[in-house]
Amino acid sequence: MANLFHLAFPVSNIPDTKRFYVDGLGCHPGRESPSALILNFQGHQLVAHVTRQQLPLQESIYPRHFGLVFDTEADWATLAERADLKNLTFYQTPKRRFEQTPLEHCTFFLEDPFHNLLEFKYYCHPSAIFGESRLAQVGEAMA
Numbered sequence: 001m002a003n004l005f006h007l008a009f010p011v012s013n014i015p016d017t018k019r020f021y022v023d024g025l026g027c028h029p030g031r032e033s034p035s036a037l038i039l040n041f042q043g044h045q046l047v048a049h050v051t052r053q054q055l056p057l058q059e060s061i062y063p064r065h066f067g068l069v070f071d072t073e074a075d076w077a078t079l080a081e082r083a084d085l086k087n088l089t090f091y092q093t094p095k096r097r098f099e100q101t102p103l104e105h106c107t108f109f110l111e112d113p114f115h116n117l118l119e120f121k122y123y124c125h126p127s128a129i130f131g132e133s134r135l136a137q138v139g140e141a142m143a
Contacts, residue, residue, distance in 0.1 A: 004043065004044050004045055005044040005045070006044070006045045006046075006047070007044075007045075007046050007047070007066055008046075008047045008048075008049055009046065009047075009048060009049070009066070009116055010048075010049060010050075010051045010053070010055055010114060010116070011037075011048040011049065011050055011051070011055075011112075011113075011114045011116075012050065012051070012055060012113070012114050013050060014032065014034065014035075014036075014037050014048070014050065016113040016114070017037055017048045017112075017113075017114075018037065019113075020088065020112045020113055021037075021039050021041075021046070021048070021112070022039070023086065024082075024083065024086040024088045025041075025079070025082070025083070025086075025088070025110075026082065027039040027040055027041050027042075027046070028040040030045075034050070035049065035050045036048060036049050036050065041068070042068055044068075055114045055115050055116075056115065057115050058115060058117060061091070061092065061109055061117055061119070061139075061140075062139065064117070065109065065116075065117035065118060065119050066116075066117075066118060066119070067109075067118045067119035067120050067121065068120055068121070069121045069122070069123065069129060070120065070121065070122045071122075072122065073106060073122045073124075075122070076106055076120060076121070076122035077094075077106075079120055080094045080108055080120070083108075083110055088110050089110060089111045089112075090108060090109065090110060090111075091109035091110060091111040091117055092107070092108055092109040093108060094106065094107070094108040095107060095108070097140075098137060101135070101137075102125050102127065102128055102132050102135065103123075103125075103128045103132060103135055103137055104123070104124040104125065104128075105121050105122060105123040105124060105128065106121065106122045106124075107119060107120065107121045107122075108120055
């Protein structure tokens, strides 16, 4: 078995977590308790932990978000269409960044009910995922 990515993140309640991640994104639920839910996120393990702390709104996509990098543009587009059909909240709608460069990619951001931001990407040139270190562009300019 390949290594899996694991991420624990805060939520306010399990029912809204299931609506967004299971019904909305299509994640498969795993073990569940009143205070946590394990999710299969395209083969990776997410664990939603209920917190009583107020979860703050983010002012931008930085510094904190998580998501997936898709192998095909068709899979990326399918999830974007599903998110739209399921009326999930787009923090940033689907778009292309760094067009006509080795870093060109498709991206969109969703916001879950707890203000966690998720980014979904497809790189037109797979070398940009971990490489292209000669290029300095990472992210967008901060306001």
